Amino acid sequence: KILLDLNFNEISIRIRFANRFSVEGIMPKKHKPKRLYQVWKGNNRFFCSGRLIFGPDVASLLISTLLIVVPTIMFCYQITAKIHNHDKLHDEDLYFLFMTSSQDPGIVPRNARPPEVDEASDILTPSMEWINGQTPCMRVPRAKDVIVNGFAIKVKYCDTCMLYRPPRASHCSICNNCVQKFDHHCPWVGQCIGLRNYRYFILFISTSTFLCIYIFLFSTLNIVGEKNNYPGSIWNVMKREVLSLVLMIYTFVTVWFIGGLTVFHLYLIGTNQTTYENFRYRYNRKENPYSKGILRSFTDLFFSKTPPSMVNFRSQIPEEAPETRSYSPNAEMSMSSAKEEIDIENGSKEASNEHIPGILQNLEYSSTEDNNNNSDDEETREVDYVSIEAGEAINRSASMDADRMTAAYESALEESYSSSTLIISDHNLHISRT
Numbered sequence: 001k002i003l004l005d006l007n008f009n010e011i012s013i014r015i016r017f018a019n020r021f022s023v024e025g026i027m028p029k030k031h032k033p034k035r036l037y038q039v040w041k042g043n044n045r046f047f048c049s050g051r052l053i054f055g056p057d058v059a060s061l062l063i064s065t066l067l068i069v070v071p072t073i074m075f076c077y078q079i080t081a082k083i084h085n086h087d088k089l090h091d092e093d094l095y096f097l098f099m100t101s102s103q104d105p106g107i108v109p110r111n112a113r114p115p116e117v118d119e120a121s122d123i124l125t126p127s128m129e130w131i132n133g134q135t136p137c138m139r140v141p142r143a144k145d146v147i148v149n150g151f152a153i154k155v156k157y158c159d160t161c162m163l164y165r166p167p168r169a170s171h172c173s174i175c176n177n178c179v180q181k182f183d184h185h186c187p188w189v190g191q192c193i194g195l196r197n198y199r200y201f202i203l204f205i206s207t208s209t210f211l212c213i214y215i216f217l218f219s220t221l222n223i224v225g226e227k228n229n230y231p232g233s234i235w236n237v238m239k240r241e242v243l244s245l246v247l248m249i250y251t252f253v254t255v256w257f258i259g260g261l262t263v264f265h266l267y268l269i270g271t272n273q274t275t276y277e278n279f280r281y282r283y284n285r286k287e288n289p290y291s292k293g294i295l296r297s298f299t300d301l302f303f304s305k306t307p308p309s310m311v312n313f314r315s316q317i318p319e320e321a322p323e324t325r326s327y328s329p330n331a332e333m334s335m336s337s338a339k340e341e342i343d344i345e346n347g348s349k350e351a352s353n354e355h356i357p358g359i360l361q362n363l364e365y366s367s368t369e370d371n372n373n374n375s376d377d378e379e380t381r382e383v384d385y386v387s388i389e390a391g392e393a394i395n396r397s398a399s400m401d402a403d404r405m406t407a408a409y410e411s412a413l414e415e416s417y418s419s420s421t422l423i424i425s426d427h428n429l430h431i432s433r434t
Contacts, residue, residue, distance in 0.1 A: 037313035042177040050313040052102040055175050055191040061101050064188045068093055071250055075215050078243045089211045096204035104309045105194035106180030110161035151289035170276055183274040196306055209259045216251040219244040269301055270294040
């Protein structure tokens with residue numbers, strides 16, 4: 001019975017060592033798939049597993065909240081108790097502030113690689129020789145025309161997101177994203193203002209303006225009422241009502257800024273412009289291609305559904321696959337800046353880490369056409385021979401790697417078996433002595 005138990009122990013030890021080695025040493029561990037917000041290349045800050053999307057300067061949201069909450073608490077402490085009324089504008093203002101800051105403003109999904117270039121519509125660079133290791137170099141057009149409401153609108157190519165921006169979209173340098181109907185990046189809410197959160201932004205600055213007017217009026221009425229109840233100079237009353245005086249000064253200064261901003265954006269809504277377009281294009285000097293009337297502009301903004309987000313930041317992404325590149329049968333496509341200057345003989349004017357392949361450096365060219373033809377044939381055969389040798393070397397390397405992994409696996413099994421055998425033999429010796 002003892003020998004039978006030891007045999008079972010030996011088998012279990014072998015199986016345990018073999019499984020441990022095969023799973024931990026050979027088989028890769030299965031990692032939990034990542035979600036898109038975890039690998040997003042923009043500068044946004046994500047909370048609640050990607051459900052809340054903030055800008056990189058999300059800390060400014062705390063400052064804006066304090067600038068709203070602190071005066072409201074002071075007002076409620078001294079004023080609300082006397083008029084027996086609850087201040088609901090404060091709650092609505094904070095709600096609109098949070099919705100503006102925590103929502104996707106309309107981020108455009110970026111591409112993993114540049115778009116395919118139409119060879120028939122694009123012009124090759126003047127040089128047909130090797131430039132930075134690639135030839136010839138084809139440029140993606142920096143802009144192209146699209147028709148919007150019968151007008152030709154130029155859309156630009158974004159080098160960061162590797163896409164043509166939709167009409168009215170722009171790239172925010174702070175958030176590092178292209179945003180639909182980009183208005184501006186607001187430092188007070190710490191977020192871009194775009195297509196999906198512009199409505200909440202308007203409601204936020206509007207309620208903030210009304211809140212300032214509300215607090216200013218009732219703080220003024222409180223001082224006037226105290227003046228009637230307690231005869232004396234107005235300065236004595238202000239000394240007793242210090243909080244009301246502070247609130248009057250604070251709201252009076254604030255309302256000029258936030259009230260002016262509200263009026264400016266009401267003008268932009270009526271003319272269907274964005275802040276970016278107003279400062280850049282000046283549609284008041286020419287016809288606005290997006291104009292559709294004041295009434296319809298306000299109706300579309302406040303009574304239409306918020307468009308869905310173009311990016312699902314909670315979606316799971318597949319495991320990274322080997323990066324592949326597409327090649328044209330006639331030319332290899334590469335990106336080059338519109339300001340890049342190319343020297344026909346020497347390539348790019350700037351130094352580069354990429355070099356001309358050695359096999360092309362060793363090619364010899366003759367001045368006669370016959371020699372050129374012969375050298376082209378020899379070059380083709382030499383390239384084919386090098387390609388075949390490279391493929392065979394890769395196959396040999398792969399087979400050697402597989403052999404080494406198999407040998408390592410077998411040696412580990414032998415080692416685990418020998419160690420388990422020693423343990424069992426010592427145990428048998430101890431039992432026999434007993």
